[in-house]
Amino acid sequence: MIIDSNINCKNYETEILNNYQIYSYECPKCQSKHYWVRHATYGRNVVLVENYVFVEMKMEILRLKCNSCKSTHAILPSAIIPYCIYSLACIFKIITEHYLKKNSVICIAKKYKISFQLIYHFLKLFSSFINECISTLRILEIIKCASIPTLKEILKLIVGNFENNSFAKEYAKINNWPFLMKKFQNIYPIPIYIGFANL
Ligand SMILES: [Zn+2]
Numbered sequence: 001m002i003i004d005s006n007i008n009c010k011n012y013e014t015e016i017l018n019n020y021q022i023y024s025y026e027c028p029k030c031q032s033k034h035y036w037v038r039h040a041t042y043g044r045n046v047v048l049v050e051n052y053v054f055v056e057m058k059m060e061i062l063r064l065k066c067n068s069c070k071s072t073h074a075i076l077p078s079a080i081i082p083y084c085i086y087s088l089a090c091i092f093k094i095i096t097e098h099y100l101k102k103n104s105v106i107c108i109a110k111k112y113k114i115s116f117q118l119i120y121h122f123l124k125l126f127s128s129f130i131n132e133c134i135s136t137l138r139i140l141e142i143i144k145c146a147s148i149p150t151l152k153e154i155l156k157l158i159v160g161n162f163e164n165n166s167f168a169k170e171y172a173k174i175n176n177w178p179f180l181m182k183k184f185q186n187i188y189p190i191p192i193y194i195g196f197a198n199l
Contacts (some may be wrong), residue, residue, distance in 0.1 A: 001028070001073050001074045001075075001192065001193070001194055001195070002025050002028060002064075002073050002074070002075050002076070002194075002195040002196070002197055003076045003077075003078055003080075003082070003172065003178060003195070003196050003198070004016070004075060004076070004077065004078065004196070004197040004198055005078045005169050005172075005195070005197065005198040006078075006197070006198040007075070007077040007078065008077050008078065008079050009030060009048060009057065009059060009079050009080065009087065011077075012061075012077050013059075013060070013082075014061060015034060015042070016061055016062050016075050016077075017061075017062050017105065018173050019126060020038075022034065022036075023036040023064060025064070025073075025075075025195065025197050026195060026197075027066040027068060027069060027071065027073070027193075027195070028073060028193035028194055028195030029066065029069050029193045030066060030068050030069035030071070031130055032068035032069065032142045035066050035067040035068040035145055036064045036065065036066060037061065037064065037065050037067055038064060038065075039063045039064055039065035039072050040059060040063045040072075040180070041062050041063065042060070042061055042074075043058060043059070043060060043061075043062045044058075044059050044060075044061050044062065045057070045058055045059070045079040045085055046079075046080055046085060046086075046087055047085055047086045047090055048079075048087050048090065049087070049089050049090045051129050052111055052112055053112070053113070054090060054112055054113070054114060056085075061074050061075070061076065062074070062075050063075070063161070065110060071193065073193070073195065078165075078168065078169065079117055079165065081178060081180045081181050082178055082183070082194075083094075083181065083182070083183040084180070084181070086122070086169055088131075088165050088167060088168055088179065088180065089111050089174050090122075090178060091126065092111070092127065092159075092165065093106060093112075094114075094119055094122045094123075095122055095126045095155060096155065096159060097111075098119070099121060099151065099152045099156075100152070100156060100157050100159065104140045105120065110122055112176075125182065126155075126180070127151055128153070128182070129179070129180060130151060130154060130179075132171070132175060133154050133158070133171075133176075134148065134149065134154065136167075136170065136174050137154065137157055137158075138176065139174055140161075140170060140174075142157055142161055143157065148163060156186075167179070168180075169199055172199060173196070173197050173199045176194070176196075177194070180193065
């Protein structure tokens with residue numbers, strides 16, 4: 001897969017799906033450039049958040065084939081977490097409500113009309129990335145002291161220092177991994193190739 005930071009779920013159709021162009025992506029498998037051909041498309045659902053409502057949207061995702069090594073790669077917008085139906089913005093909204101606005105899980109569940117199990121899932125997902133968040137923030141020199149910050153402090157630093165999920169972009173740059181992607185996280189060698197474009 002190739003995650004393109006210049007693309008979001010809303011402009012995907014015009015910029016990628018219906019935009020017949022010469023693709024300049026670097027192949028995550030063989031590092032060739034400009035050998036791309038359109039291979040296929042597939043349907044994928046993504047949940048976005050608009051005001052206080054979770055909205056499920058169906059997307060058609062383009063898969064490109066590298067003519068140099070014959071591997072195929074889906075082109076994904078950066079708002080998407082691979083293998084996860086919920087967008088980064090959805091998860092951020094909920095964890096922010098909980099940790100920074102101090103709303104209870106029951107209260108958030110009512111406000112967004114989602115189950116409390118889903119909220120706990122998001123909180124657990126974020127906390128499972130905490131060590132990577134700390135090391136990323138240290139590399140970016142946002143955390144300078146030696147003490148280990150709490151989950152709430154880390155979220156505060158992320159929200160305060162990065163606009164519109166730009167933390168995910170910095171995270172990908174440093175860790176070479178999509179922020180909050182659980183699948184294959186601790187598997188070596190990783191059975192897939194992940195590339196990032198326009199970071
Ligand atoms: Zn290739």
